[in-house]
Amino acid sequence: MATIYDVAKAANVSPKTVSRVLNGDAPVGDKTRDAVNAAMAELGYVPSNAARMMRSNRSGLIGLITGAISAPTENVQVAGLPELMLVQGIQQIIGLSGKTLMIADSGGQRDRVPHLIETFVRHRVEGLIYVAEYHQKVQLPRLPDDVPMVLANCFDDAGTPAVLPDDRRGQHDLVARLIAAGHERIAYLTLREDIVATGLRKAGYRDALAEAHLPYDASLVQCGELINPDGETQVLWDAIDRMLRLPVPPTVFCCGNDRLALKVYGILRSRGLLVPSEISVAGYDNYRVIAETLYPPLTTVELPYTAMGVRAAQRLIGLISGEGREDLAPSIVAGPVQWRGSVTDRRPNNVSQLKIVREE
Amino acid sequence: MATIYDVAKAANVSPKTVSRVLNGDAPVGDKTRDAVNAAMAELGYVPSNAARMMRSNRSGLIGLITGAISAPTENVQVAGLPELMLVQGIQQIIGLSGKTLMIADSGGQRDRVPHLIETFVRHRVEGLIYVAEYHQKVQLPRLPDDVPMVLANCFDDAGTPAVLPDDRRGQHDLVARLIAAGHERIAYLTLREDIVATGLRKAGYRDALAEAHLPYDASLVQCGELINPDGETQVLWDAIDRMLRLPVPPTVFCCGNDRLALKVYGILRSRGLLVPSEISVAGYDNYRVIAETLYPPLTTVELPYTAMGVRAAQRLIGLISGEGREDLAPSIVAGPVQWRGSVTDRRPNNVSQLKIVREE
DNA sequence: TCAGCTTATGACACCGATGTCATGACACCG
């Protein structure tokens, strides 16, 4: 591969002059510049980042570690999409800043992370982003002091800057919207108890009930997901069955995520109940492959992955340029409710009174 | 950040000796080695890849460009997962080879690809993989001659080595399996005509019919997808309606992909038809979020993305080590049929006669 | 006309590793 010396020789100038043409950091005569450009094109010259970096000590690289690190029993294929969207948001911002994103995939093995970090440090990345596939707590090895890091969709005990989804507010907004639509008996089929989001969303659910002075009924809140997915459909069926037999049964099922809602559709229909005319269903995630494809389309809450990626990248860029190292509070990003045909609107006029604005 | 000179000074040896400890390429005295290791740990020394690369001229980097380059009207969120699985397969092999994967995301803008390639060449990647989100034809800018490239899930006119899914065989295997299960009137709701896979899969569908000496009936093959997704549900409804009113209606609907099958579930059920007892449904992709979550779970064909990624990476490694540059034929990778509860098995004893083995 | 300035260019050292070659200290062997 051609070097700056080859170009200099071909253009009959010194290497330094070629460097000046490349970087435009000092005046160069028009004829000289043309000769250099011609020589570069002729030789197919592309400058070496490694050499440039040695001198300047600035790599222009940002490292990104994407987890796919899941609980051992979890289905690998279910995950992944959130991370992809986070990565796209991150890429947008990093690309704009002129830096290059290096992505490493741990392939689900948590113990590979230290090795990936080591590789990044060898490349002298200017900062690191760690992305988790779902809202969780993580523990990462310590980094050299001069490499800033941001956590996306996860947090740790060490106070590393983090960007998280606003699960509490998202669930609150959805339930508030359901109440405005005339629903008062709102069932909630939650995700597993050990998931961070479950606790937050339950709190949001109660917030909305309390705000509307509706009673909280524990028999309307049940877990619909198992760690071992084998018997899951049965558990879900039983939970739904119990709730439908209550003296005052629910008029809507909120589901822990859109995948759960998809299962609930199947179960309700096999019981002969029509969605939404006889029973309403809502999800969480705005997993569009499901939410928009279901018939009828699913009301859900958007998990603002792309926006979170954007925010995480912005925070990292800020840290790299040295500002605001003292601001350690996590950034919380909320997503809007996506209202679709799976929920009946019993009092449409109420809705106009409700103001929910969530846009990034 | 500490350099090899700092370590040398701290350990009272020459930089070259430190280098020898790092690389183990020449004998070093035990006491010296211990002193050097202690100094490295003390200083938190991590070698600089840039400097190493300058001498050796081998970067140890592989570039990966992931498309998310979709037709303008296509839903961005629907895509992505296939690429992620391809990337995981690629990562497995690249990681084993001791090289580092650099991933760049074009974020859906085709015109950014040349820039990404330029960036990779600046980093002196030893090879490039280009990943597309669905089986398609692409056209990429020319690379420097000494950078080998492999296309994954796509192909071009220039004869660049490619790895592709075996759509024809996949659809054939599924239909053959349906026939073995006693189905003779097999409807096929295809994807858009302009997609490469559609033509191949239709051919596979006809192959299987011909093999079983069943007649091909054009009224059983209809397109179920539109370029503009707005009226799609209506088109699908009409297509299904027409087929169900045929003198001899189909007993099973094959769908172009699992997402389409999800829609078909909704439509069939809203017509009061029970799946699978009254009508069977099959998909394509083995998009597990859908296929395993649907009720009943969906029979489908696996698109072997991970295996394709593995194959692509292996081919690239081969090219880099200089072997087999003459082998230009695309690698075709087939995936197995996933038989689940959405199709009735009318003649279970037949199935044992059918031998379909597809595993990677 | 010449000091003083700007413009255009080159010589040289340097960034942090590693390859090449040289050197000194031993051990072994005839």
Next chain:
DNA sequence: CGGTGTCATGACATCGGTGTCATAAGCTGA
């Protein structure tokens, strides 16, 4: 005892750019 080989180590050049400083040419103004 001296020649030869192995081991352990260091001096120095080198990879491909860029920062620093020097230099030569051209222009201005008193």
